[in-house]
Amino acid sequence: MAASLIRLHFHDCFVQGCDASILLEKSDSIPESEQDAVQNAGSVRGYEVIEQAKSEVESICPGVVSCADILAVAARDASVAVSGPSWNVNLGRRDSTTANVAKAGTDLPSFRAGLDSLISLFDRKGLNARDMVALSGSHTIGQAQCVTFRDRIYNASSDIDSNFARTRQRGCPSTPGRGNANLAALDLVTPNQLDNNYFKNLIQKKGLLASDQILYSGQSTDSIVTEYSKSPSKFKSDFAAAMVKMGNIEPLTGSAGEIRRICKAVN
Ligand code: HEM
Known part of the structure:
Protein backbone atom coordinates (compact mmCIF):
# COMPACT_ATOMS: atom_id res chain seq x y z
CA MET A 1 0.00 0.00 0.00
CA ALA A 2 2.94 2.42 0.53
CA ALA A 3 3.23 3.23 -3.16
CA SER A 4 -0.50 3.59 -3.60
CA LEU A 5 -0.79 5.99 -0.66
CA ILE A 6 2.02 8.24 -1.91
CA ARG A 7 0.40 8.35 -5.34
CA LEU A 8 -3.01 9.11 -3.85
CA HIS A 9 -1.61 12.23 -2.14
CA PHE A 10 0.04 13.31 -5.42
CA HIS A 11 -3.15 12.84 -7.45
CA ASP A 12 -5.08 14.73 -4.80
CA CYS A 13 -2.72 17.73 -4.65
CA PHE A 14 -2.46 18.22 -8.43
CA VAL A 15 -6.21 18.65 -8.86
CA GLN A 16 -7.57 21.83 -7.21
CA GLY A 17 -4.95 21.51 -4.43
CA CYS A 18 -4.47 19.13 -1.49
CA ASP A 19 -8.15 19.06 -0.53
CA ALA A 20 -9.07 15.35 -0.63
CA SER A 21 -11.19 15.99 -3.73
CA ILE A 22 -9.96 12.69 -5.18
CA LEU A 23 -11.72 10.79 -2.39
CA LEU A 24 -15.22 12.07 -3.24
CA GLU A 25 -17.40 9.47 -4.92
CA LYS A 26 -20.13 10.24 -7.41
CA SER A 27 -23.38 11.27 -5.66
CA ASP A 28 -26.25 13.76 -5.90
CA SER A 29 -23.96 16.59 -4.78
CA ILE A 30 -20.86 15.32 -6.64
CA PRO A 31 -21.95 14.82 -10.25
CA GLU A 32 -18.54 13.57 -11.40
CA SER A 33 -15.84 11.84 -9.38
CA GLU A 34 -12.12 12.43 -10.06
CA GLN A 35 -11.74 8.70 -9.54
CA ASP A 36 -13.19 8.27 -13.04
CA ALA A 37 -10.50 10.37 -14.76
CA VAL A 38 -8.40 8.29 -17.14
CA GLN A 39 -5.26 8.70 -14.98
CA ASN A 40 -7.13 7.38 -11.92
CA ALA A 41 -9.71 4.84 -13.08
CA GLY A 42 -8.73 1.23 -12.40
CA SER A 43 -5.34 2.46 -11.28
CA VAL A 44 -5.32 4.57 -8.13
CA ARG A 45 -5.58 2.36 -5.06
CA GLY A 46 -5.81 2.81 -1.29
CA TYR A 47 -9.06 4.75 -0.86
CA GLU A 48 -10.24 2.31 1.80
CA VAL A 49 -7.03 2.69 3.83
CA ILE A 50 -7.63 6.45 4.14
CA GLU A 51 -11.31 5.88 4.99
CA GLN A 52 -10.31 3.45 7.74
CA ALA A 53 -7.75 5.89 9.20
CA LYS A 54 -10.35 8.66 9.09
CA SER A 55 -12.94 6.56 10.92
CA GLU A 56 -10.43 5.72 13.67
CA VAL A 57 -9.45 9.38 14.05
CA GLU A 58 -13.13 10.47 14.08
CA SER A 59 -13.91 8.01 16.86
CA ILE A 60 -11.49 9.74 19.25
CA CYS A 61 -11.38 13.30 17.91
CA PRO A 62 -14.46 14.07 15.81
CA GLY A 63 -14.64 16.94 13.33
CA VAL A 64 -11.02 18.08 13.67
CA VAL A 65 -8.71 16.22 11.29
CA SER A 66 -9.39 16.62 7.57
CA CYS A 67 -9.16 13.85 5.00
CA ALA A 68 -6.63 16.02 3.14
CA ASP A 69 -4.35 16.02 6.20
CA ILE A 70 -4.77 12.27 6.60
CA LEU A 71 -3.62 11.82 2.99
CA ALA A 72 -0.54 13.94 3.68
CA VAL A 73 0.37 12.08 6.87
CA ALA A 74 -0.28 8.70 5.25
CA ALA A 75 2.09 9.56 2.39
CA ARG A 76 4.84 10.46 4.86
CA ASP A 77 4.26 7.32 6.95
CA ALA A 78 4.22 5.24 3.77
CA SER A 79 7.65 6.58 2.85
CA VAL A 80 9.02 5.71 6.29
CA ALA A 81 7.49 2.21 6.07
CA VAL A 82 9.51 1.43 2.92
CA SER A 83 12.85 2.79 4.16
CA GLY A 84 12.31 6.22 2.63
CA PRO A 85 12.87 9.56 4.33
CA SER A 86 10.65 11.19 6.94
CA TRP A 87 9.58 14.84 7.10
CA ASN A 88 7.39 17.13 9.20
CA VAL A 89 3.92 17.37 7.68
CA ASN A 90 2.28 20.80 7.83
CA LEU A 91 -1.28 20.35 9.03
CA GLY A 92 -4.47 22.39 8.80
CA ARG A 93 -5.75 21.59 5.30
CA ARG A 94 -9.53 21.48 5.01
CA ASP A 95 -11.56 19.28 2.68
CA SER A 96 -13.24 20.38 -0.53
CA THR A 97 -16.97 20.22 -1.14
CA THR A 98 -16.37 19.79 -4.88
CA ALA A 99 -14.43 17.56 -7.25
CA ASN A 100 -13.24 18.30 -10.78
CA VAL A 101 -12.86 15.36 -13.13
CA ALA A 102 -12.01 17.60 -16.11
CA LYS A 103 -9.13 19.16 -14.19
CA ALA A 104 -7.91 15.69 -13.22
CA GLY A 105 -7.78 14.93 -16.94
CA THR A 106 -5.68 17.99 -17.74
CA ASP A 107 -3.56 18.44 -14.60
CA LEU A 108 -2.37 14.89 -13.92
CA PRO A 109 0.59 13.81 -16.06
CA SER A 110 0.39 11.15 -18.76
CA PHE A 111 3.04 8.50 -19.31
CA ARG A 112 3.04 9.68 -22.94
CA ALA A 113 4.06 13.24 -22.04
CA GLY A 114 7.28 14.75 -23.36
CA LEU A 115 9.83 16.35 -21.04
CA ASP A 116 8.80 19.95 -21.77
CA SER A 117 5.19 19.25 -21.02
CA LEU A 118 6.06 17.41 -17.78
CA ILE A 119 8.22 20.34 -16.68
CA SER A 120 5.51 22.88 -17.44
CA LEU A 121 2.78 20.80 -15.81
CA PHE A 122 4.76 20.67 -12.55
CA ASP A 123 5.76 24.32 -12.92
CA ARG A 124 2.09 25.28 -12.94
CA LYS A 125 1.86 23.72 -9.46
CA GLY A 126 4.89 25.64 -8.19
CA LEU A 127 7.26 22.67 -8.54
CA ASN A 128 10.47 23.05 -10.56
CA ALA A 129 12.21 20.46 -12.75
CA ARG A 130 14.36 19.31 -9.84
CA ASP A 131 11.27 18.73 -7.69
CA MET A 132 9.69 16.83 -10.58
CA VAL A 133 12.69 14.53 -10.96
CA ALA A 134 12.95 13.94 -7.20
CA LEU A 135 9.22 13.19 -6.92
CA SER A 136 9.38 10.83 -9.90
CA GLY A 137 11.76 8.87 -7.69
CA SER A 138 8.53 7.55 -6.14
CA HIS A 139 8.62 5.14 -9.05
CA THR A 140 11.28 3.25 -7.12
CA ILE A 141 8.31 1.50 -5.48
CA GLY A 142 4.93 0.38 -6.71
CA GLN A 143 3.60 -1.07 -9.90
CA ALA A 144 2.35 -0.16 -13.35
CA GLN A 145 -0.14 -1.89 -15.64
CA CYS A 146 0.93 -3.42 -18.95
CA VAL A 147 -1.19 -0.92 -20.90
CA THR A 148 1.08 1.89 -19.66
CA PHE A 149 4.36 0.37 -20.88
CA ARG A 150 3.40 -2.00 -23.75
CA ASP A 151 4.36 0.47 -26.48
CA ARG A 152 7.73 1.07 -24.90
CA ILE A 153 8.76 -2.58 -24.53
CA TYR A 154 7.63 -3.68 -28.02
CA ASN A 155 8.72 -0.64 -30.03
CA ALA A 156 12.09 -1.38 -31.64
CA SER A 157 12.96 2.30 -31.70
CA SER A 158 12.47 2.74 -27.92
CA ASP A 159 15.34 4.08 -25.86
CA ILE A 160 15.37 0.82 -23.80
CA ASP A 161 17.79 -1.92 -22.72
CA SER A 162 16.88 -4.92 -24.89
CA ASN A 163 17.21 -7.55 -22.13
CA PHE A 164 15.06 -5.46 -19.87
CA ALA A 165 12.43 -5.11 -22.62
CA ARG A 166 12.42 -8.88 -23.18
CA THR A 167 12.00 -9.60 -19.46
CA ARG A 168 9.06 -7.23 -19.31
CA GLN A 169 7.42 -8.73 -22.40
CA ARG A 170 6.85 -12.00 -20.49
CA GLY A 171 4.18 -10.45 -18.30
CA CYS A 172 2.76 -8.07 -20.89
CA PRO A 173 1.45 -9.53 -24.17
CA SER A 174 1.98 -7.49 -27.35
CA THR A 175 -1.62 -7.82 -28.54
CA PRO A 176 -3.46 -4.59 -27.78
CA GLY A 177 -6.08 -5.14 -25.12
CA ARG A 178 -4.63 -8.45 -23.88
CA GLY A 179 -3.32 -8.42 -20.30
CA ASN A 180 -3.77 -4.66 -20.06
CA ALA A 181 -4.07 -4.77 -16.28
CA ASN A 182 -1.09 -7.11 -15.69
CA LEU A 183 1.15 -5.47 -13.14
CA ALA A 184 4.93 -5.03 -13.20
CA ALA A 185 7.19 -3.43 -10.61
CA LEU A 186 8.32 0.06 -11.60
CA ASP A 187 11.74 -0.81 -10.11
CA LEU A 188 12.58 -4.47 -10.70
CA VAL A 189 15.65 -4.42 -8.46
CA THR A 190 14.34 -3.10 -5.12
CA PRO A 191 10.56 -2.85 -5.68
CA ASN A 192 9.69 -2.38 -2.02
CA GLN A 193 12.31 0.14 -0.98
CA LEU A 194 12.15 3.87 -1.46
CA ASP A 195 15.79 4.20 -2.52
CA ASN A 196 17.68 5.81 -5.41
CA ASN A 197 17.70 2.67 -7.55
CA TYR A 198 15.12 4.21 -9.91
CA PHE A 199 17.77 6.66 -11.10
CA LYS A 200 20.33 3.90 -11.61
CA ASN A 201 17.74 2.12 -13.75
CA LEU A 202 17.24 5.21 -15.89
CA ILE A 203 20.96 5.47 -16.61
CA GLN A 204 20.89 1.81 -17.73
CA LYS A 205 17.86 2.55 -19.96
CA SER A 217 17.27 11.00 -22.56
CA GLY A 218 19.96 13.49 -23.49
CA GLN A 219 17.96 16.46 -22.24
CA SER A 220 18.07 19.01 -19.45
CA THR A 221 17.21 16.68 -16.54
CA ASP A 222 20.01 14.14 -17.21
CA SER A 223 22.35 15.83 -14.73
CA ILE A 224 19.77 15.64 -11.92
CA VAL A 225 19.22 11.92 -12.60
CA THR A 226 22.98 11.34 -12.52
CA GLU A 227 23.31 13.25 -9.26
CA TYR A 228 20.55 11.22 -7.55
CA SER A 229 21.93 7.94 -8.92
CA LYS A 230 25.22 8.70 -7.15
CA SER A 231 23.89 10.15 -3.93
CA PRO A 232 21.12 8.32 -2.07
CA SER A 233 21.23 10.91 0.70
CA LYS A 234 20.79 13.85 -1.69
CA PHE A 235 17.86 12.06 -3.33
CA LYS A 236 16.22 11.40 0.03
CA SER A 237 16.58 14.95 1.33
CA ASP A 238 15.36 16.46 -1.96
CA PHE A 239 12.49 13.96 -2.12
CA ALA A 240 11.37 14.89 1.41
CA ALA A 241 11.56 18.63 0.65
CA ALA A 242 9.63 18.19 -2.61
CA MET A 243 6.93 16.14 -0.85
CA VAL A 244 6.47 19.01 1.65
CA LYS A 245 6.26 21.49 -1.25
CA MET A 246 3.74 19.26 -3.07
CA GLY A 247 1.69 18.91 0.12
CA ASN A 248 1.40 22.69 0.31
CA ILE A 249 -0.30 23.13 -3.07
CA GLU A 250 -3.37 25.38 -2.74
CA PRO A 251 -4.72 24.17 0.62
CA LEU A 252 -8.19 25.19 1.80
CA THR A 253 -7.80 27.03 5.13
CA GLY A 254 -9.82 29.24 7.47
CA SER A 255 -13.52 28.78 6.77
CA ALA A 256 -13.05 27.48 3.21
CA GLY A 257 -14.26 23.93 2.63
CA GLU A 258 -15.11 21.72 5.58
CA ILE A 259 -13.86 18.87 7.76
CA ARG A 260 -15.64 15.89 6.26
CA ARG A 261 -17.16 13.26 8.54
CA ILE A 262 -16.29 10.54 6.05
CA CYS A 263 -13.82 10.96 3.20
CA LYS A 264 -15.87 9.66 0.30
CA ALA A 265 -18.73 12.14 0.68
CA VAL A 266 -19.33 15.77 1.62
CA ASN A 267 -21.12 16.45 4.93
C1 HEM B 1 6.27 12.77 -13.80
C2 HEM B 1 5.09 12.40 -14.19
C3 HEM B 1 4.43 11.11 -13.78
C4 HEM B 1 3.80 10.24 -14.61
C5 HEM B 1 3.61 10.40 -16.10
C6 HEM B 1 3.35 9.13 -13.80
C7 HEM B 1 2.64 8.05 -14.27
C8 HEM B 1 2.40 6.90 -13.57
C9 HEM B 1 1.80 5.72 -14.11
C10 HEM B 1 1.31 5.56 -15.55
C11 HEM B 1 1.76 4.79 -13.12
C12 HEM B 1 1.22 3.37 -13.23
C13 HEM B 1 -0.26 3.38 -12.95
C14 HEM B 1 -0.96 2.12 -13.36
O1 HEM B 1 -0.51 1.45 -14.28
O2 HEM B 1 -2.00 1.77 -12.74
C15 HEM B 1 2.33 5.39 -11.94
C16 HEM B 1 2.47 4.76 -10.73
C17 HEM B 1 2.93 5.38 -9.60
N1 HEM B 1 3.24 6.73 -9.47
FE1 HEM B 1 3.53 8.02 -10.98
N2 HEM B 1 3.71 9.35 -12.50
C18 HEM B 1 4.37 10.55 -12.42
C19 HEM B 1 4.84 11.16 -11.28
C20 HEM B 1 4.65 10.68 -10.01
C21 HEM B 1 4.85 11.42 -8.78
C22 HEM B 1 5.24 12.90 -8.75
C23 HEM B 1 4.57 10.58 -7.76
C24 HEM B 1 4.58 10.84 -6.28
C25 HEM B 1 4.95 11.93 -5.67
C26 HEM B 1 4.22 9.30 -8.34
C27 HEM B 1 3.94 8.17 -7.63
C28 HEM B 1 3.61 6.95 -8.19
C29 HEM B 1 3.58 5.71 -7.44
C30 HEM B 1 4.00 5.54 -6.00
C31 HEM B 1 3.13 4.72 -8.33
C32 HEM B 1 2.85 3.25 -8.02
C33 HEM B 1 1.43 3.15 -7.51
C34 HEM B 1 0.98 1.78 -7.01
O3 HEM B 1 1.73 0.82 -7.06
O4 HEM B 1 -0.18 1.72 -6.56
N3 HEM B 1 4.25 9.40 -9.71
N4 HEM B 1 2.70 6.68 -12.24
Missing part, protein backbone atom coordinates in the same frame (compact mmCIF):
# COMPACT_ATOMS: atom_id res chain seq x y z
CA LYS A 206 15.69 0.42 -17.71
CA GLY A 207 12.94 2.92 -16.97
CA LEU A 208 9.57 1.15 -17.25
CA LEU A 209 7.43 4.06 -18.45
CA ALA A 210 8.33 6.33 -21.34
CA SER A 211 7.84 9.24 -18.91
CA ASP A 212 10.48 7.69 -16.65
CA GLN A 213 13.10 7.26 -19.35
CA ILE A 214 12.48 10.73 -20.74
CA LEU A 215 14.08 12.14 -17.57
CA TYR A 216 17.36 10.63 -18.81
Whole structure:
Protein backbone atom coordinates (compact mmCIF):
# COMPACT_ATOMS: atom_id res chain seq x y z
CA MET A 1 0.00 0.00 0.00
CA ALA A 2 2.94 2.42 0.53
CA ALA A 3 3.23 3.23 -3.16
CA SER A 4 -0.50 3.59 -3.60
CA LEU A 5 -0.79 5.99 -0.66
CA ILE A 6 2.02 8.24 -1.91
CA ARG A 7 0.40 8.35 -5.34
CA LEU A 8 -3.01 9.11 -3.85
CA HIS A 9 -1.61 12.23 -2.14
CA PHE A 10 0.04 13.31 -5.42
CA HIS A 11 -3.15 12.84 -7.45
CA ASP A 12 -5.08 14.73 -4.80
CA CYS A 13 -2.72 17.73 -4.65
CA PHE A 14 -2.46 18.22 -8.43
CA VAL A 15 -6.21 18.65 -8.86
CA GLN A 16 -7.57 21.83 -7.21
CA GLY A 17 -4.95 21.51 -4.43
CA CYS A 18 -4.47 19.13 -1.49
CA ASP A 19 -8.15 19.06 -0.53
CA ALA A 20 -9.07 15.35 -0.63
CA SER A 21 -11.19 15.99 -3.73
CA ILE A 22 -9.96 12.69 -5.18
CA LEU A 23 -11.72 10.79 -2.39
CA LEU A 24 -15.22 12.07 -3.24
CA GLU A 25 -17.40 9.47 -4.92
CA LYS A 26 -20.13 10.24 -7.41
CA SER A 27 -23.38 11.27 -5.66
CA ASP A 28 -26.25 13.76 -5.90
CA SER A 29 -23.96 16.59 -4.78
CA ILE A 30 -20.86 15.32 -6.64
CA PRO A 31 -21.95 14.82 -10.25
CA GLU A 32 -18.54 13.57 -11.40
CA SER A 33 -15.84 11.84 -9.38
CA GLU A 34 -12.12 12.43 -10.06
CA GLN A 35 -11.74 8.70 -9.54
CA ASP A 36 -13.19 8.27 -13.04
CA ALA A 37 -10.50 10.37 -14.76
CA VAL A 38 -8.40 8.29 -17.14
CA GLN A 39 -5.26 8.70 -14.98
CA ASN A 40 -7.13 7.38 -11.92
CA ALA A 41 -9.71 4.84 -13.08
CA GLY A 42 -8.73 1.23 -12.40
CA SER A 43 -5.34 2.46 -11.28
CA VAL A 44 -5.32 4.57 -8.13
CA ARG A 45 -5.58 2.36 -5.06
CA GLY A 46 -5.81 2.81 -1.29
CA TYR A 47 -9.06 4.75 -0.86
CA GLU A 48 -10.24 2.31 1.80
CA VAL A 49 -7.03 2.69 3.83
CA ILE A 50 -7.63 6.45 4.14
CA GLU A 51 -11.31 5.88 4.99
CA GLN A 52 -10.31 3.45 7.74
CA ALA A 53 -7.75 5.89 9.20
CA LYS A 54 -10.35 8.66 9.09
CA SER A 55 -12.94 6.56 10.92
CA GLU A 56 -10.43 5.72 13.67
CA VAL A 57 -9.45 9.38 14.05
CA GLU A 58 -13.13 10.47 14.08
CA SER A 59 -13.91 8.01 16.86
CA ILE A 60 -11.49 9.74 19.25
CA CYS A 61 -11.38 13.30 17.91
CA PRO A 62 -14.46 14.07 15.81
CA GLY A 63 -14.64 16.94 13.33
CA VAL A 64 -11.02 18.08 13.67
CA VAL A 65 -8.71 16.22 11.29
CA SER A 66 -9.39 16.62 7.57
CA CYS A 67 -9.16 13.85 5.00
CA ALA A 68 -6.63 16.02 3.14
CA ASP A 69 -4.35 16.02 6.20
CA ILE A 70 -4.77 12.27 6.60
CA LEU A 71 -3.62 11.82 2.99
CA ALA A 72 -0.54 13.94 3.68
CA VAL A 73 0.37 12.08 6.87
CA ALA A 74 -0.28 8.70 5.25
CA ALA A 75 2.09 9.56 2.39
CA ARG A 76 4.84 10.46 4.86
CA ASP A 77 4.26 7.32 6.95
CA ALA A 78 4.22 5.24 3.77
CA SER A 79 7.65 6.58 2.85
CA VAL A 80 9.02 5.71 6.29
CA ALA A 81 7.49 2.21 6.07
CA VAL A 82 9.51 1.43 2.92
CA SER A 83 12.85 2.79 4.16
CA GLY A 84 12.31 6.22 2.63
CA PRO A 85 12.87 9.56 4.33
CA SER A 86 10.65 11.19 6.94
CA TRP A 87 9.58 14.84 7.10
CA ASN A 88 7.39 17.13 9.20
CA VAL A 89 3.92 17.37 7.68
CA ASN A 90 2.28 20.80 7.83
CA LEU A 91 -1.28 20.35 9.03
CA GLY A 92 -4.47 22.39 8.80
CA ARG A 93 -5.75 21.59 5.30
CA ARG A 94 -9.53 21.48 5.01
CA ASP A 95 -11.56 19.28 2.68
CA SER A 96 -13.24 20.38 -0.53
CA THR A 97 -16.97 20.22 -1.14
CA THR A 98 -16.37 19.79 -4.88
CA ALA A 99 -14.43 17.56 -7.25
CA ASN A 100 -13.24 18.30 -10.78
CA VAL A 101 -12.86 15.36 -13.13
CA ALA A 102 -12.01 17.60 -16.11
CA LYS A 103 -9.13 19.16 -14.19
CA ALA A 104 -7.91 15.69 -13.22
CA GLY A 105 -7.78 14.93 -16.94
CA THR A 106 -5.68 17.99 -17.74
CA ASP A 107 -3.56 18.44 -14.60
CA LEU A 108 -2.37 14.89 -13.92
CA PRO A 109 0.59 13.81 -16.06
CA SER A 110 0.39 11.15 -18.76
CA PHE A 111 3.04 8.50 -19.31
CA ARG A 112 3.04 9.68 -22.94
CA ALA A 113 4.06 13.24 -22.04
CA GLY A 114 7.28 14.75 -23.36
CA LEU A 115 9.83 16.35 -21.04
CA ASP A 116 8.80 19.95 -21.77
CA SER A 117 5.19 19.25 -21.02
CA LEU A 118 6.06 17.41 -17.78
CA ILE A 119 8.22 20.34 -16.68
CA SER A 120 5.51 22.88 -17.44
CA LEU A 121 2.78 20.80 -15.81
CA PHE A 122 4.76 20.67 -12.55
CA ASP A 123 5.76 24.32 -12.92
CA ARG A 124 2.09 25.28 -12.94
CA LYS A 125 1.86 23.72 -9.46
CA GLY A 126 4.89 25.64 -8.19
CA LEU A 127 7.26 22.67 -8.54
CA ASN A 128 10.47 23.05 -10.56
CA ALA A 129 12.21 20.46 -12.75
CA ARG A 130 14.36 19.31 -9.84
CA ASP A 131 11.27 18.73 -7.69
CA MET A 132 9.69 16.83 -10.58
CA VAL A 133 12.69 14.53 -10.96
CA ALA A 134 12.95 13.94 -7.20
CA LEU A 135 9.22 13.19 -6.92
CA SER A 136 9.38 10.83 -9.90
CA GLY A 137 11.76 8.87 -7.69
CA SER A 138 8.53 7.55 -6.14
CA HIS A 139 8.62 5.14 -9.05
CA THR A 140 11.28 3.25 -7.12
CA ILE A 141 8.31 1.50 -5.48
CA GLY A 142 4.93 0.38 -6.71
CA GLN A 143 3.60 -1.07 -9.90
CA ALA A 144 2.35 -0.16 -13.35
CA GLN A 145 -0.14 -1.89 -15.64
CA CYS A 146 0.93 -3.42 -18.95
CA VAL A 147 -1.19 -0.92 -20.90
CA THR A 148 1.08 1.89 -19.66
CA PHE A 149 4.36 0.37 -20.88
CA ARG A 150 3.40 -2.00 -23.75
CA ASP A 151 4.36 0.47 -26.48
CA ARG A 152 7.73 1.07 -24.90
CA ILE A 153 8.76 -2.58 -24.53
CA TYR A 154 7.63 -3.68 -28.02
CA ASN A 155 8.72 -0.64 -30.03
CA ALA A 156 12.09 -1.38 -31.64
CA SER A 157 12.96 2.30 -31.70
CA SER A 158 12.47 2.74 -27.92
CA ASP A 159 15.34 4.08 -25.86
CA ILE A 160 15.37 0.82 -23.80
CA ASP A 161 17.79 -1.92 -22.72
CA SER A 162 16.88 -4.92 -24.89
CA ASN A 163 17.21 -7.55 -22.13
CA PHE A 164 15.06 -5.46 -19.87
CA ALA A 165 12.43 -5.11 -22.62
CA ARG A 166 12.42 -8.88 -23.18
CA THR A 167 12.00 -9.60 -19.46
CA ARG A 168 9.06 -7.23 -19.31
CA GLN A 169 7.42 -8.73 -22.40
CA ARG A 170 6.85 -12.00 -20.49
CA GLY A 171 4.18 -10.45 -18.30
CA CYS A 172 2.76 -8.07 -20.89
CA PRO A 173 1.45 -9.53 -24.17
CA SER A 174 1.98 -7.49 -27.35
CA THR A 175 -1.62 -7.82 -28.54
CA PRO A 176 -3.46 -4.59 -27.78
CA GLY A 177 -6.08 -5.14 -25.12
CA ARG A 178 -4.63 -8.45 -23.88
CA GLY A 179 -3.32 -8.42 -20.30
CA ASN A 180 -3.77 -4.66 -20.06
CA ALA A 181 -4.07 -4.77 -16.28
CA ASN A 182 -1.09 -7.11 -15.69
CA LEU A 183 1.15 -5.47 -13.14
CA ALA A 184 4.93 -5.03 -13.20
CA ALA A 185 7.19 -3.43 -10.61
CA LEU A 186 8.32 0.06 -11.60
CA ASP A 187 11.74 -0.81 -10.11
CA LEU A 188 12.58 -4.47 -10.70
CA VAL A 189 15.65 -4.42 -8.46
CA THR A 190 14.34 -3.10 -5.12
CA PRO A 191 10.56 -2.85 -5.68
CA ASN A 192 9.69 -2.38 -2.02
CA GLN A 193 12.31 0.14 -0.98
CA LEU A 194 12.15 3.87 -1.46
CA ASP A 195 15.79 4.20 -2.52
CA ASN A 196 17.68 5.81 -5.41
CA ASN A 197 17.70 2.67 -7.55
CA TYR A 198 15.12 4.21 -9.91
CA PHE A 199 17.77 6.66 -11.10
CA LYS A 200 20.33 3.90 -11.61
CA ASN A 201 17.74 2.12 -13.75
CA LEU A 202 17.24 5.21 -15.89
CA ILE A 203 20.96 5.47 -16.61
CA GLN A 204 20.89 1.81 -17.73
CA LYS A 205 17.86 2.55 -19.96
CA LYS A 206 15.69 0.42 -17.71
CA GLY A 207 12.94 2.92 -16.97
CA LEU A 208 9.57 1.15 -17.25
CA LEU A 209 7.43 4.06 -18.45
CA ALA A 210 8.33 6.33 -21.34
CA SER A 211 7.84 9.24 -18.91
CA ASP A 212 10.48 7.69 -16.65
CA GLN A 213 13.10 7.26 -19.35
CA ILE A 214 12.48 10.73 -20.74
CA LEU A 215 14.08 12.14 -17.57
CA TYR A 216 17.36 10.63 -18.81
CA SER A 217 17.27 11.00 -22.56
CA GLY A 218 19.96 13.49 -23.49
CA GLN A 219 17.96 16.46 -22.24
CA SER A 220 18.07 19.01 -19.45
CA THR A 221 17.21 16.68 -16.54
CA ASP A 222 20.01 14.14 -17.21
CA SER A 223 22.35 15.83 -14.73
CA ILE A 224 19.77 15.64 -11.92
CA VAL A 225 19.22 11.92 -12.60
CA THR A 226 22.98 11.34 -12.52
CA GLU A 227 23.31 13.25 -9.26
CA TYR A 228 20.55 11.22 -7.55
CA SER A 229 21.93 7.94 -8.92
CA LYS A 230 25.22 8.70 -7.15
CA SER A 231 23.89 10.15 -3.93
CA PRO A 232 21.12 8.32 -2.07
CA SER A 233 21.23 10.91 0.70
CA LYS A 234 20.79 13.85 -1.69
CA PHE A 235 17.86 12.06 -3.33
CA LYS A 236 16.22 11.40 0.03
CA SER A 237 16.58 14.95 1.33
CA ASP A 238 15.36 16.46 -1.96
CA PHE A 239 12.49 13.96 -2.12
CA ALA A 240 11.37 14.89 1.41
CA ALA A 241 11.56 18.63 0.65
CA ALA A 242 9.63 18.19 -2.61
CA MET A 243 6.93 16.14 -0.85
CA VAL A 244 6.47 19.01 1.65
CA LYS A 245 6.26 21.49 -1.25
CA MET A 246 3.74 19.26 -3.07
CA GLY A 247 1.69 18.91 0.12
CA ASN A 248 1.40 22.69 0.31
CA ILE A 249 -0.30 23.13 -3.07
CA GLU A 250 -3.37 25.38 -2.74
CA PRO A 251 -4.72 24.17 0.62
CA LEU A 252 -8.19 25.19 1.80
CA THR A 253 -7.80 27.03 5.13
CA GLY A 254 -9.82 29.24 7.47
CA SER A 255 -13.52 28.78 6.77
CA ALA A 256 -13.05 27.48 3.21
CA GLY A 257 -14.26 23.93 2.63
CA GLU A 258 -15.11 21.72 5.58
CA ILE A 259 -13.86 18.87 7.76
CA ARG A 260 -15.64 15.89 6.26
CA ARG A 261 -17.16 13.26 8.54
CA ILE A 262 -16.29 10.54 6.05
CA CYS A 263 -13.82 10.96 3.20
CA LYS A 264 -15.87 9.66 0.30
CA ALA A 265 -18.73 12.14 0.68
CA VAL A 266 -19.33 15.77 1.62
CA ASN A 267 -21.12 16.45 4.93
C1 HEM B 1 6.27 12.77 -13.80
C2 HEM B 1 5.09 12.40 -14.19
C3 HEM B 1 4.43 11.11 -13.78
C4 HEM B 1 3.80 10.24 -14.61
C5 HEM B 1 3.61 10.40 -16.10
C6 HEM B 1 3.35 9.13 -13.80
C7 HEM B 1 2.64 8.05 -14.27
C8 HEM B 1 2.40 6.90 -13.57
C9 HEM B 1 1.80 5.72 -14.11
C10 HEM B 1 1.31 5.56 -15.55
C11 HEM B 1 1.76 4.79 -13.12
C12 HEM B 1 1.22 3.37 -13.23
C13 HEM B 1 -0.26 3.38 -12.95
C14 HEM B 1 -0.96 2.12 -13.36
O1 HEM B 1 -0.51 1.45 -14.28
O2 HEM B 1 -2.00 1.77 -12.74
C15 HEM B 1 2.33 5.39 -11.94
C16 HEM B 1 2.47 4.76 -10.73
C17 HEM B 1 2.93 5.38 -9.60
N1 HEM B 1 3.24 6.73 -9.47
FE1 HEM B 1 3.53 8.02 -10.98
N2 HEM B 1 3.71 9.35 -12.50
C18 HEM B 1 4.37 10.55 -12.42
C19 HEM B 1 4.84 11.16 -11.28
C20 HEM B 1 4.65 10.68 -10.01
C21 HEM B 1 4.85 11.42 -8.78
C22 HEM B 1 5.24 12.90 -8.75
C23 HEM B 1 4.57 10.58 -7.76
C24 HEM B 1 4.58 10.84 -6.28
C25 HEM B 1 4.95 11.93 -5.67
C26 HEM B 1 4.22 9.30 -8.34
C27 HEM B 1 3.94 8.17 -7.63
C28 HEM B 1 3.61 6.95 -8.19
C29 HEM B 1 3.58 5.71 -7.44
C30 HEM B 1 4.00 5.54 -6.00
C31 HEM B 1 3.13 4.72 -8.33
C32 HEM B 1 2.85 3.25 -8.02
C33 HEM B 1 1.43 3.15 -7.51
C34 HEM B 1 0.98 1.78 -7.01
O3 HEM B 1 1.73 0.82 -7.06
O4 HEM B 1 -0.18 1.72 -6.56
N3 HEM B 1 4.25 9.40 -9.71
N4 HEM B 1 2.70 6.68 -12.24
